[in-house]
Amino acid sequence: MAKKVGIEAAIAIAEAAALADVDVVSAYPITPQTHIVEHLAHLVADGILNAEFITVESEHTALSAALGASLTGARTFTSTSAQGLALMNEIVYITSSMRAPVVMALANRALSAPINIWNDHSDVMSVRDTGWISIFANNAQEAYDLTFMAFKIGEHPDVLLPVMINFDGFILTHVIEPVVLFGKEDVEGFLPPYDHPYKLDPDRPVTMGPVGLPEIYTEVKKQQDVAIRSSRSVIDAVFKEFAERFGRKYSAVETYAIDDAEVVLVTQGSVTDAACFVVDEMRKRGKKWGVVEIRLWRPFPFDDVGSALTSGKIKCVVVLDRAISFGGPAGIVMSEVRSALYHVPNRPIVIGVTSGLGGRDIMFEDYVRMFELGEEALRTGKEPEMVTIIGVRE
Amino acid sequence: MSEVVRDLKAFAKALVYKNAPKEEYFKRGHRACQGCAPALAIRYILKAAGPNTIVVNATGCMEIISSPFPYTSWGVPWIHVAFENVAAVASGVEAAIKVLKRKGRLDPNKRINIIGLAGDGGTADIGLQALSGMLARNHNVTYICYDNEAYMNTGVQGSSATFTGASTTTTPAGRYSIGQGYWKKNVAEIAASHYVPYVATACPSYPLDLMNKVRKSLEIEGAAYIHVFAPCPTGWGCPSSMAIEVGRLAVETGVYPLYEVERGVWKISYIPPKGLKPIEEYFKTQRRFKHLKKEVVEKIQEKVRAHWERLLMLEKMTNTEEFKEKFVRPFYEVQI
Numbered sequence: 001m002a003k004k005v006g007i008e009a010a011i012a013i014a015e016a017a018a019l020a021d022v023d024v025v026s027a028y029p030i031t032p033q034t035h036i037v038e039h040l041a042h043l044v045a046d047g048i049l050n051a052e053f054i055t056v057e058s059e060h061t062a063l064s065a066a067l068g069a070s071l072t073g074a075r076t077f078t079s080t081s082a083q084g085l086a087l088m089n090e091i092v093y094i095t096s097s098m099r100a101p102v103v104m105a106l107a108n109r110a111l112s113a114p115i116n117i118w119n120d121h122s123d124v125m126s127v128r129d130t131g132w133i134s135i136f137a138n139n140a141q142e143a144y145d146l147t148f149m150a151f152k153i154g155e156h157p158d159v160l161l162p163v164m165i166n167f168d169g170f171i172l173t174h175v176i177e178p179v180v181l182f183g184k185e186d187v188e189g190f191l192p193p194y195d196h197p198y199k200l201d202p203d204r205p206v207t208m209g210p211v212g213l214p215e216i217y218t219e220v221k222k223q224q225d226v227a228i229r230s231s232r233s234v235i236d237a238v239f240k241e242f243a244e245r246f247g248r249k250y251s252a253v254e255t256y257a258i259d260d261a262e263v264v265l266v267t268q269g270s271v272t273d274a275a276c277f278v279v280d281e282m283r284k285r286g287k288k289w290g291v292v293e294i295r296l297w298r299p300f301p302f303d304d305v306g307s308a309l310t311s312g313k314i315k316c317v318v319v320l321d322r323a324i325s326f327g328g329p330a331g332i333v334m335s336e337v338r339s340a341l342y343h344v345p346n347r348p349i350v351i352g353v354t355s356g357l358g359g360r361d362i363m364f365e366d367y368v369r370m371f372e373l374g375e376e377a378l379r380t381g382k383e384p385e386m387v388t389i390i391g392v393r394e
Numbered sequence: 395m396s397e398v399v400r401d402l403k404a405f406a407k408a409l410v411y412k413n414a415p416k417e418e419y420f421k422r423g424h425r426a427c428q429g430c431a432p433a434l435a436i437r438y439i440l441k442a443a444g445p446n447t448i449v450v451n452a453t454g455c456m457e458i459i460s461s462p463f464p465y466t467s468w469g470v471p472w473i474h475v476a477f478e479n480v481a482a483v484a485s486g487v488e489a490a491i492k493v494l495k496r497k498g499r500l501d502p503n504k505r506i507n508i509i510g511l512a513g514d515g516g517t518a519d520i521g522l523q524a525l526s527g528m529l530a531r532n533h534n535v536t537y538i539c540y541d542n543e544a545y546m547n548t549g550v551q552g553s554s555a556t557f558t559g560a561s562t563t564t565t566p567a568g569r570y571s572i573g574q575g576y577w578k579k580n581v582a583e584i585a586a587s588h589y590v591p592y593v594a595t596a597c598p599s600y601p602l603d604l605m606n607k608v609r610k611s612l613e614i615e616g617a618a619y620i621h622v623f624a625p626c627p628t629g630w631g632c633p634s635s636m637a638i639e640v641g642r643l644a645v646e647t648g649v650y651p652l653y654e655v656e657r658g659v660w661k662i663s664y665i666p667p668k669g670l671k672p673i674e675e676y677f678k679t680q681r682r683f684k685h686l687k688k689e690v691v692e693k694i695q696e697k698v699r700a701h702w703e704r705l706l707m708l709e710k711m712t713n714t715e716e717f718k719e720k721f722v723r724p725f726y727e728v729q730i
Binding site for chain 1: 475479482485490492496
């Protein structure tokens with residue numbers, strides 16, 4: 001029976017992996033992710049979850065072991081943050097390239113140096129181009145639902161790709177929120193058994209991870225790109241089935257109060273709920289502002305972003321980035337939004353802001369400032385190339 | 395011979411040249427150099443392991459030569475992921491098999507051997523951490539290092555397993571250099587320090603010994619490590635016809651002793667009846683040692699002899715009733 005409990009997002013994610021009856025968990029402690037694997041270790045130790053929990057000696061091994069287990073036919077889960085993901089990086093690429101549907105919960109955290117254990121999105125942005133399906137959760141319930149759905153998406157025979165669920169370190173990992181947890185009988189039939197069509201099986205020997213000479217490498221990479229782009233239809237179908245069965249709706253791009261909005265803020269992760277709160281408050285003062293969240297980061301939902309940001313009366317789009325591309329276009333999400341809108345006639349102005357780096361709180365007035373920068377750009381007609389870092393001391 | 399022999403003593407007797415397995419699971423047509431001892435070693439290893447085997451292979455010579463897509467030399471399931479993580483991937487494969495058997499999705503009575511395979515660079519250097527993790531967790535995997543004493547795939551660069559005095563492209567002999575300047579890292583002893591149930595050294599110049607050790611390692615529950623000395627004629631500068639001879643000389647001079655460490659007890663597999671040959675006999679077969687001056691060879695000789703003496707002492711010490719009573723029985727027979 002589904003029941004509503006007060007629970008940390010980290011624990012909810014572990015419960016979602018357990019609900020999926022995961023076979024192998026391979027993970028290494030790192031703040032702020034640790035509560036996930038601690039909880040899974042307890043579930044295994046107490047016999048509640050029948051799984052192998054591998055206490056690996058590094059994150060590089062965590063993902064390597066997960067990849068090996070996944071391609072042997074086991075449903076596999078891992079979890080990490082920031083430096084852990086950076087250490088995994090080599091295997092992050094290989095996991096998607098070898099089509100191993102590992103599910104990873106990424107408790108988003110800033111990258112060193114200076115070492116900082118708090119939240120931003122520099123870790124997920126560093127693996128933007130690695131071929132993983134990447135989805136953002138805004139709260140504990142979403143983290144739970146999306147982790148559970150991630151197995152169904154990644155393991156679908158038309159997909160067979162790893163899936164990364166992003167949720168903000170500390171802001172979600174360590175905060176207790178009300179979450180509806182399913183009982184096994186509630187989800188009966190939703191998640192089919194994992195059966196990879198090619199696995200390490202002595203009865204059907206296959207060679208995995210061979211040398212790809214120049215004659216074949218390009219074709220392999222093209223296939224991989226086609227695979228992740230094509231996963232979109234499965235992602236939408238899984239979201240739809242979930243909504244029909246359990247009533248909670250998810251989409252690639254979420255919108256809030258954009259029907260009459262002139263300025264919208266583009267967000268990812270837990271800042272979305274905060275931005276919506278600011279919009280509600282400021283609407284009382286006559287500000288026609290809205291929020292668009294890019295929940296599905298990869299495959300990037302170009303059409304959805306394009307249609308959301310060109311709908312209604314939107315004239316200016318302010319994109320909030322939680323990481324910096326040093327010496328590049330500054331706003332990583334901003335440059336993608338700009339490219340999604342590039343060919344649109346009469347497209348809105350797109351400007352970028354960066355905030356909330358390394359755990360610095362984004363205050364009410366910071367959000368207001370972001371929208372005001374949008375209004376200012378509308379007035380002057382200027383569309384600065386670079387982002388504005390909100391609240392930086394210079 | 396593909397079925398598993400349970401009785402080790404019977405097996406040791408059973409495997410002689412005339413009934414060594416005829417089946418080949420490492421197929422012809424791979425791209426190894428002529429006289430490649432690592433490729434020969436793999437052939438023997440898979441003959442001993444049989445078809446119910448999954449091989450996890452590190453980046454390196456053996457991976458490159460055996461899997462240029464769409465060709466493969468592997469008659470058993472084979473996976474290559476990266477350079478430094480064979481032990482990690484093998485840990486995951488083993489964990490998967492264990493849990494799938496427990497959950498009834500794999501036949502719990504079917505024995506599936508898991509072999510990790512990496513070169514000396516992938517083992518002694520970049521893969522050592524993952525290896526240590528796998529051994530400490532005691533996964534039921536046999537990890538085999540094929541040691542050709544340098545990074546051969548990238549063009550003979552020195553590793554920490556390169557033999558002392560050997561000239562490589564990154565430890566070149568020169569006016570101020572004898573070549574590799576420090577003592578060869580002993581990974582077999584590092585493995586033994588994890589108290590895993592089985593560690594051995596072997597060499598394809600002694601194929602029955604190698605195959606028996608592989609079989610034994612797969613029979614024993616828990617992690618096993620086999621260090622296989624595998625001459626590389628291309629990298630060592632010897633005729634390709636000499637690979638077997640060079641391997642024999644390494645064993646006969648004590649440069650590379652063959653031994654087993656079974657549940658903490660050391661046993662030398664081969665003691666040359668007329669004593670160790672002088673290491674010059676081994677050195678002179680290879681161009682990589684050609685530059686060594688007599689006094690340097692003498693110093694290395696001293697260390698080789700000392701290492702051998704230490705091995706004899708370890709064997710003597712660990713084969714006593716006292717050692718077995720005070721260490722082996724309480725340590726290995728107690729199941730926590």
